[in-house]
Amino acid sequence: MRQLQTLGEWGLRHATNLGTAVLLLLALLRAVPAIYSQPRLLLEQLYAIGTRTLSIIMVSGLFVGMVLALQGHAILARFGADTALGLMVSAALVRELGPVLAALLFAGRAGSAVTAEIGLMKTTEQISSLQMMAINPVRRILVPRWVAGCLSVPLLAALFSAVGIVGAWLLAKIMLMLDDSAFWNGMQFGIDFADDILNGVIKSTIFGFIVTWIAIYQGYHTTPTSQGVSQTTTRTVVQGSLLVLGTDLILTYLMFSQ
Amino acid sequence: MAAGEPLIRIRDLHYAHGDRPIFTGINLDIQRGQITAIMGPSGTGKTTLLKLITGLLTPDTGSIQIDGQPIHQLTTAQLYRLRMRMGMLFQSGALLTDLSVYDNVALPLREHTRLTASMIRKLVLLKLEAVGLRGASDLMPAQLSGGMARRVALARAIALDPMMILYDEPFTGQDPISMGILVKLVRELNDAANLTSLLVSHDITETLRIADQICLITQQQVIAQGAPADLQQRTEPQIRQFIQGLPDGPVPFHYPAPTLKSQLQSR
Numbered sequence: 001m002r003q004l005q006t007l008g009e010w011g012l013r014h015a016t017n018l019g020t021a022v023l024l025l026l027a028l029l030r031a032v033p034a035i036y037s038q039p040r041l042l043l044e045q046l047y048a049i050g051t052r053t054l055s056i057i058m059v060s061g062l063f064v065g066m067v068l069a070l071q072g073h074a075i076l077a078r079f080g081a082d083t084a085l086g087l088m089v090s091a092a093l094v095r096e097l098g099p100v101l102a103a104l105l106f107a108g109r110a111g112s113a114v115t116a117e118i119g120l121m122k123t124t125e126q127i128s129s130l131q132m133m134a135i136n137p138v139r140r141i142l143v144p145r146w147v148a149g150c151l152s153v154p155l156l157a158a159l160f161s162a163v164g165i166v167g168a169w170l171l172a173k174i175m176l177m178l179d180d181s182a183f184w185n186g187m188q189f190g191i192d193f194a195d196d197i198l199n200g201v202i203k204s205t206i207f208g209f210i211v212t213w214i215a216i217y218q219g220y221h222t223t224p225t226s227q228g229v230s231q232t233t234t235r236t237v238v239q240g241s242l243l244v245l246g247t248d249l250i251l252t253y254l255m256f257s258q
Numbered sequence: 259m260a261a262g263e264p265l266i267r268i269r270d271l272h273y274a275h276g277d278r279p280i281f282t283g284i285n286l287d288i289q290r291g292q293i294t295a296i297m298g299p300s301g302t303g304k305t306t307l308l309k310l311i312t313g314l315l316t317p318d319t320g321s322i323q324i325d326g327q328p329i330h331q332l333t334t335a336q337l338y339r340l341r342m343r344m345g346m347l348f349q350s351g352a353l354l355t356d357l358s359v360y361d362n363v364a365l366p367l368r369e370h371t372r373l374t375a376s377m378i379r380k381l382v383l384l385k386l387e388a389v390g391l392r393g394a395s396d397l398m399p400a401q402l403s404g405g406m407a408r409r410v411a412l413a414r415a416i417a418l419d420p421m422m423i424l425y426d427e428p429f430t431g432q433d434p435i436s437m438g439i440l441v442k443l444v445r446e447l448n449d450a451a452n453l454t455s456l457l458v459s460h461d462i463t464e465t466l467r468i469a470d471q472i473c474l475i476t477q478q479q480v481i482a483q484g485a486p487a488d489l490q491q492r493t494e495p496q497i498r499q500f501i502q503g504l505p506d507g508p509v510p511f512h513y514p515a516p517t518l519k520s521q522l523q524s525r
Binding site for chain 1: 339341344346350352353354365369414
């Protein structure tokens with residue numbers, strides 16, 4: 001009986017949280033036009049959220065591309081197919097690794113920062129003081145961050161893939177002594193714009209939407225204590241990462257299975 | 259609205275924080291043009307009362323009317339229109355940490371008026387001058403002391419020339435000089451602009467000096483209301499204990515707990 005009660009409480013709590021998050025999303029969508037009257041706030045957030053995530057995205061992309069080239073070459077060479085290395089690396093990056101890893105890194109680097117910032121604003125009563133000045137915090141604080149996140153992630157994912165491909169090419173050329181033309185030709189013939197690139201962009205757009213939404217929801221509904229902020233920051237990274245991976249499975253099934 | 263009507267009318271207000279009741283049936287009228295001080299021991303929910311009055315919190319039952327409008331039944335747009343006529347000074351100041359002192363004070367003007375940048379500049383400098391911090395206009399909130407931050411927040415709260423100001427512990431953390439100026443400022447603001455001021459404090463001497471009305475809250479109820487001179491005459495032990503700051507009396511200093519002896523002996 002006790003377990004049943006706990007289960008019920010758990011279910012209720014999560015249903016309530018989900019409802020609150022959806023209501024917040026609706027409020028965010030309604031407030032998106034506010035961007036036009038305050039473009040400066042969006043630019044500031046694009047810098048804080050997007051530009052400042054560039055370094056981690058580029059460095060990770062480079063290394064992931066290089067590792068892919070090494071691993072891919074080891075297997076492909078066994079079948080005498082090492083000319084397909086360019087195709088394999090670029091397909092893996094554009095379809096999967098670019099969108100997913102960029103979203104995971106974004107959740108860790110920018111999502112946690114957004115949650116902590118909004119949570120601390122709530123803890124220090126800045127959100128209440130805005131409400132008392134008759135300034136809607138959703139318009140002023142949340143929407144610029146959300147839109148900036150949604151715009152940044154697809155761009156960051158594309159950059160991740162591009163840098164990864166360059167990394168793989170450099171490694172193939174310098175360490176594996178592979179022929180340039182084979183690397184690029186395979187890619188040129190094998191990668192389809194709609195099937196591979198566009199699907200990758202759709203994926204990363206959805207991931208950006210999810211991660212930023214979670215970050216903003218967690219921050220805005222923080223328990224206003226230092227412990228509360230630390231909990232919600234962790235939750236942003238954990239929930240954001242898990243949801244990205246889960247959504248990726250569904251999207252991959254819909255997009256790439258015959 | 260008739261001039262004799264109270265600005266704030268609280269009827270049968272009940273509010274509980276989780277399982278702990280904060281207010282059980284409070285009735286209170288705040289008159290226009292006066293400074294009303296809400297006093298009581300720490301933890302009686304004085305700040306909570308301010309948040310209920312401004313609609314930041316919703317009561318369990320009961321009603322609060324401000325200038326004839328039931329604040330908890332307004333739409334968001336109506337609530338925001340009403341709040342533009344209210345200024346609130348938070349205990350911590352609650353300045354936006356990513357804006358400078360100047361931009362903090364300018365924020366409500368930029369959001370709610372169509373004034374030109376040069377007009378806003380003049381208004382901001384005047385408000386900062388009033389709190390003695392015109393020279394600090396380029397500083398960031400992190401560079402201010404707690405007392406200074408609260409004075410900047412006061413300048414921000416009066417930026418839109420509201421009809422009433424709510425002060426949450428305005429005197430805590432002020433040195434004697436700025437305390438004196440602040441007390442005078444609260445009085446002058448109230449009288450010059452025919453404002454209504456609502457002040458939460460437990461600084462007895464300062465509060466008795468400037469308040470027109472004092473409302474004493476303990477144990478979830480309003481136990482006394484009246485002019486400072488009247489309250490000082492009252493002989494009920496509860497009131498006397500608080501006004502004179504006596505450690506012993508009917509108002510408990512201790513948070514409810516089992517006896518010390520039984521707790522020390524257990525395990």
